[in-house]
Amino acid sequence: MTTPIRAYIGVGSNVGDRFAHCLAGVEALGRLGGTRVVGCSRWYETEPVGEVVQAWFLNGAVGSDTTLSPHDLLTRCRYIEGTRGRDRAREDPGGPRPLDLDILLFGDQVISTPDLHVPHPRMADRAFVLAPLEDIAPRVVHPVLKRTISDLRAGLADTHQIRLYEAVPRSA
Numbered sequence: 149m150t151t152p153i154r155a156y157i158g159v160g161s162n163v164g165d166r167f168a169h170c171l172a173g174v175e176a177l178g179r180l181g182g183t184r185v186v187g188c189s190r191w192y193e194t195e196p197v198g199e200v201v202q203a204w205f206l207n208g209a210v211g212s213d214t215t216l217s218p219h220d221l222l223t224r225c226r227y228i229e230g231t232r233g234r235d236r237a238r239e240d241p242g243g244p245r246p247l248d249l250d251i252l253l254f255g256d257q258v259i260s261t262p263d264l265h266v267p268h269p270r271m272a273d274r275a276f277v278l279a280p281l282e283d284i285a286p287r288v289v290h291p292v293l294k295r296t297i298s299d300l301r302a303g304l305a306d307t308h309q310i311r312l313y314e315a316v317p318r319s320a
């Protein structure tokens with residue numbers, strides 16, 4: 149028997165029905181064999197970060213206990229992205245996508261391979277990652293920076309806007 153490892157996965161979408169894509173992503177993660185979703189953050193509307201001019205994202209984060217290897221989890225994340233219409237062969241790097249599932253942390257493992265870098269290399273600089281992650285993992289320690297998620301969030305210099313998403317808008 150393998151002991152499960154707690155992984156944190158960033159969820160994002162900025163094409164089509166963003167909320168439906170994100171929820172479908174969380175549900176599909178919950179159906180993976182050898183994996184149990186143990187937490188899901190609130191959702192945030194976030195200004196796009198990067199060179200590409202594109203629509204605002206919906207971002208969240210999921211905690212999951214898994215006996216999958218990091219690469220098997222990556223393969224399944226890519227498969228789930230594909231079920232929401234994502235086509236990696238045709239898309240712009242860093243551009244619009246119906247669903248993005250990024251492995252942010254995998255226990256305290258540090259992984260550096262051509263297709264997978266964990267912790268996610270830019271996570272500590274991004275409010276759209278740290279805000280939802282802080283909802284579910286405030287005291288988890290970044291295994292390279294040796295600082296908690298709350299601490300990283302508090303020291304963040306990212307000025308991109310983020311705001312809590314209201315799935316059901318307040319009526320006037």
Ligand code: PH2
Pocket residue numbers: 159160161194195196197198205207242243248276
């Ligand atoms: N993802 C990107 C590029 N820029 N900006 C926001 N706000 N949220 C994202 O998820 C995001 C981004 C590439 O994965």
Ligand code: MG
Pocket residue numbers: 248249250
């Ligand atoms: Mg990705």
Ligand code: MG
Pocket residue numbers: 160248250
């Ligand atoms: Mg991403």
